[in-house]
Amino acid sequence: MTDEFKSRIDGMVREKRIVVFMKGTPAMPMCGFSAAVVKALREAGAQDLSAHDVLSDPELRDGIKEYSSWPTIPQVYVDGKFVGGADIVRDLHRQGELSRLVAGS
Amino acid sequence: MDRPVLNAEHIRARIEAALLGATVEIADTTGGGDHYRASVVAEAFEGKGPVERHRMVYAALGDEMRSGALHALELSTYSPAEWTRAGGSR
Numbered sequence: 001m002t003d004e005f006k007s008r009i010d011g012m013v014r015e016k017r018i019v020v021f022m023k024g025t026p027a028m029p030m031c032g033f034s035a036a037v038v039k040a041l042r043e044a045g046a047q048d049l050s051a052h053d054v055l056s057d058p059e060l061r062d063g064i065k066e067y068s069s070w071p072t073i074p075q076v077y078v079d080g081k082f083v084g085g086a087d088i089v090r091d092l093h094r095q096g097e098l099s100r101l102v103a104g105s
Numbered sequence: 106m107d108r109p110v111l112n113a114e115h116i117r118a119r120i121e122a123a124l125l126g127a128t129v130e131i132a133d134t135t136g137g138g139d140h141y142r143a144s145v146v147a148e149a150f151e152g153k154g155p156v157e158r159h160r161m162v163y164a165a166l167g168d169e170m171r172s173g174a175l176h177a178l179e180l181s182t183y184s185p186a187e188w189t190r191a192g193g194s195r
Contacts, residue, residue, distance in 0.1 A: 033177065071163050071170040087180045088155045
């Protein structure tokens, strides 16, 4: 991964408190797992999230996997820190931890 | 449809080989050979967070995970103690 690309993603993961790399958009998710993380984040109180559609950006689709050392999409970042993919977000939501994370407390 | 690169038994064998003493329950969620749901119980998960646990399983599956041959693997990870608390049996 080039330094330039890495710094591009460094910027992306910090542009909002909550950042999602997904297939499709929150309004029109193109994958059930991507839809599920957006729904869970919303239910947990996230109102202002930044979403990036990897399907419209092939470089990002591969690059984010390498950046995060995580082989799948979706991926969720909170406060610039990698939280996980669909399973982890689902589990955090089930445990009530996601709303705490979203609230930043 | 293309023949699936990894069937459920392959996935189970890979994970069990990588994580000593692991128990894997796995189901093909769509019947299409590329969407699976797995519960993995392993001593090696003890004291580790969810991200690290998932990375351990993904590492066991290697290239198939990254290449997309395995489109989706829904993963739940448990230490033996967590598995018992969750009401599971081994």
